[in-house]
Amino acid sequence: MGWDLATPFIIDLQVGAEDIDGLGHANNAVYVSWLERCAWRHSQRLGLDLTEYRRLDRAMAVVRHEIDYLAAGYEGDELQLATWIVDWDQRLKMTRRFQLVRPRDGVTLLRAQTTFVCIELSSGKPKRMPAEFLEGYGPALTGG
Template sequence: MKLQIPDADVLWDSLSALRRFELTLTVEAGDLDDLAHVNNTVYLAWCERVARDHALHLGMGTQALLEAGAVPVARQHVIDYHRPAVLGDRVRVRTALTRHAGVRSVRAYALDRINPGDPPEGVRLAECQTEWVWVDPVSGRPKRAPAGVSAAFGFSG
């Protein structure tokens, strides 16, 4: 399935607090490539970081998920880059759980520069979407997320 990146701004306002999370980072020298821009792999690492922080915030870190009997593994990442980030930029990284059905979940991410002087909504740097597949941590086979895990992330049933 080719993922279509939804409008992260619309999603953010329409989802419950359990299904969204954000963090703010400052671009450091180690984030830069040879062109003095944030390297594309760093954007993906930031997306993974905000997803992990979100799970931890909800009490659903790796250990809790292992104990529950299902863990998410990435199946596909799609990233659209709009503008580069540079040393010292402040970047707001948002994630929103947009879909959760069967053995699959989808997270959308929005990465915005929020430096002094930027518009209140920030300047869009990139958007990402990841399709996650829930698997049994012992067998590695696809498995539905347990109801308690789904509920913790703001999904019923």
């Protein structure tokens, strides 16, 4: 696969009938939900699931999505969505990149970048990342 960066975390997706909009292709909002799903699964793989977030009273919350929609996905398409953690300040911010590919023809449907900020769940306010976040997310950092 022609991934933009080395060693991606990848999830498999399939465009379902419920994902199709009035124009006959996957709705743009569906792509955003896939980005969230991919980021969560990667976090879970790194040992930082919702239970751990609650225990630590911390979470990584989206503050910005930048999405380039490059090609349409259609009902039945089998897709792969990759993510990489490409930047973080080890205090508050972390950035992920994403690439959505249709393996059948190698077409990249989407490239995206999401910025997250660490928040305290109990207050909703920005708070410094706990050591567990540094230990979990740090080894996943890729050159971006």
